[in-house]
Amino acid sequence: MSVEVEVDESDLAEMVEQVWESYLDPEGVSPLIPTYDENQPSEVHSSVSITGSWTGHVVYASSRAAAKRAAAAFLAMELEEVSEEDMSDTLGELANIVGGNVKAMLPPGAQLSLPQVVLASESSARYPNAQRISGVYGMWEGEPVSISMWQVSTDNKEEGA
Amino acid sequence: MTPMRAMVIDDSRAMRMILKRIVTKLNFEAVEAGDGKEAMDLLADMTEVPELALIDWNMPNMNGLEFVTKVRADPRLREMTLVMVTTESEQSQIVRALAAGAHEYVIKPFTEGAMIEKLALLGLVPTGANS
Numbered sequence: 001m002s003v004e005v006e007v008d009e010s011d012l013a014e015m016v017e018q019v020w021e022s023y024l025d026p027e028g029v030s031p032l033i034p035t036y037d038e039n040q041p042s043e044v045h046s047s048v049s050i051t052g053s054w055t056g057h058v059v060y061a062s063s064r065a066a067a068k069r070a071a072a073a074f075l076a077m078e079l080e081e082v083s084e085e086d087m088s089d090t091l092g093e094l095a096n097i098v099g100g101n102v103k104a105m106l107p108p109g110a111q112l113s114l115p116q117v118v119l120a121s122e123s124s125a126r127y128p129n130a131q132r133i134s135g136v137y138g139m140w141e142g143e144p145v146s147i148s149m150w151q152v153s154t155d156n157k158e159e160g161a
Numbered sequence: 162m163t164p165m166r167a168m169v170i171d172d173s174r175a176m177r178m179i180l181k182r183i184v185t186k187l188n189f190e191a192v193e194a195g196d197g198k199e200a201m202d203l204l205a206d207m208t209e210v211p212e213l214a215l216i217d218w219n220m221p222n223m224n225g226l227e228f229v230t231k232v233r234a235d236p237r238l239r240e241m242t243l244v245m246v247t248t249e250s251e252q253s254q255i256v257r258a259l260a261a262g263a264h265e266y267v268i269k270p271f272t273e274g275a276m277i278e279k280l281a282l283l284g285l286v287p288t289g290a291n292s
Contacts, residue, residue, distance in 0.1 A: 022270035075178050089175035096173065097269045100248020112219060
């Protein structure tokens, strides 16, 4: 069974803001500037799945440059020091943190998966029977970044991309 | 004076690096483990038990709650201060962790300042380490 999710875009935006304040922009000089463009391009993405009282996915997607910048900020490294592994670990943890906070807003009984990271476009992802229900879309230092929520339909409707 | 030691237990290497950076800044010697089982194995081989463990909840092999329960059941480890550092922020989960024996609970995302504040409240921040 899956309930209607009560987490809306302002909740997601608040979580994203906390992530920026804690890890990506602790000095408060480089916020995510909203674009409201859910079709903005991405080159890498990460996700966690939630099952139980609500079933769906929380997905981080961005350009490779933004992912590299995120890893550098997260791990306190210089940009040129960031490896693929650093980028992958950081994207996984970002999805995990936002996913965990989403889960906390759901009715009891939800379970969070371990994160999955794909160093390829979000459009390459397949979430069967899922549709995007909300998201925060923005530019971070000129690079596209988004965090979105995908709800899995309990009836067998056509697949979302 | 022997520095205090902290064990950082998280399956995310990125999060371990962040936590390690914070505790090192506070003059702890840091030891890393990728899950509760690895942490228990490391503890079994240690002659001196770390003063502090920062523990994620959701990890493969042995999760953070299981780790806390095992540590609390072992008299040799009873002096360890256990801090859960997790995205599990439901009240019921916090109560479970504290009931199992965790001393403090830090919800991700956290700022460095918030983490240091928690450790200071536990009396684990050496004088002058946060200046």
